[in-house]
Amino acid sequence: MKESKTITEKIKELEEKANWFSSDEFELDQAKEKYDEAIKLAKELQKDLTELKNEIEVLSEDFSK
């Protein structure tokens, strides 16, 4: 089963996708498809970031002894 990417990996992927638009590899014919992919990934990232919660555990160890 394919493991889901971390937020950091997704941000890196989005940066690569965004860089394509200002690179020499830019092709107008592919721009629409690439832009749609970037938008999809950006929305996914925003959802991930909003839903991300910290797990806070107060240890049961007694440090007074």
Add this chain to the structure above:
Amino acid sequence: MENNCLTPTQFLGILNDTFALQFDSIVIEGEVASFKINQGKWVFFDIKDEESNVSCFMAVWELRMPIEDGMKVVVKGTPKMTKWGKFSFTVSNIKPVGEGSLKKSFELLKKKLEEEGLFNPERKREIPKGLTKIGVISSTQAAGYADFIKILNERWGGLSVKVAHTQVQGLEAPDQIIRALRYFNEHAEVEVIAIIRGGGSMDDLSAFNDERLAREIAASKIPVITGIGHEVDETLADLVADVRASTPSNVAEYLTLDRGAIMTHINYMVNNAGENILRKVNMEKNVQNDKISQIKNVVLTKIANYERELSEKIRLLDALNPEKVLKQGYAILSGDLSLGNVVKITTFKKELKAEIKEINERK
């Protein structure tokens, strides 16, 4: 009477048992006098007020902060009669109190640790980026802890935060924090340890000027960040830590990315990509318009050339038009130009017939 007779050892034993039962752990506050260290192992001093003084004894290794005569201190310990019948207060903990004593003790210990190189910048380790596991040492009831958690949750998520609840002020605090540091170093898989305490008086923060705590922080295998008090407060724990943040909130800011800033960055990237497309489309449009314009110019030039050539030809043809010659007064003579023959003479307006009467050669 003889039945109640005790040996001196028995008597002192009973006395010490009674002391232990009645005065399990006494805290006395007073001024230090006659402070001395014997054989590098034992500490003797008196603690006094205006009327009385109590002889105190403790082991050197239990001395956590530099002490000098005249310092105001708090001592914790148990009373004891020695086998020589002398009263002594056996101290398990001592700490300066009052701003003057605290400052003096702080400066002495700071100098000592500084000379040992414990504050050297080259000892400082970087806190790893992209943290996922954080160890926190703080009192979970403290306002500073609440601030830390609030900022941490606002800024980032997905972190595993393990919290060691300890006292963060008072005589017991340094040992509890030391135990928590050891726990994280030995048992917990955390990438950084954050020691947190909100603001307070110099006395409140003095737990963080404890020599053993400072050494434990310096010896931690895991990088340590401190956020103790406010920006202006300086403790020895701050000085030996790998990173000193100004407040508990600042620790949270230091350890985490800001999800708000990341969302802004994401929006910027997407908007920028869209603008790049529009720019490239406009550039392409300009290139095509230039090409159309060039083609149009070539066609128009050619048409103009054709028009000019045609006009020239028309002008030439026009010049050769016989009607135009006749209009100038010339006439066309046609027919057999022999003597006596009738020929046709055409002028601009008339056609004439004439007979040839004479023929002469032109000279």
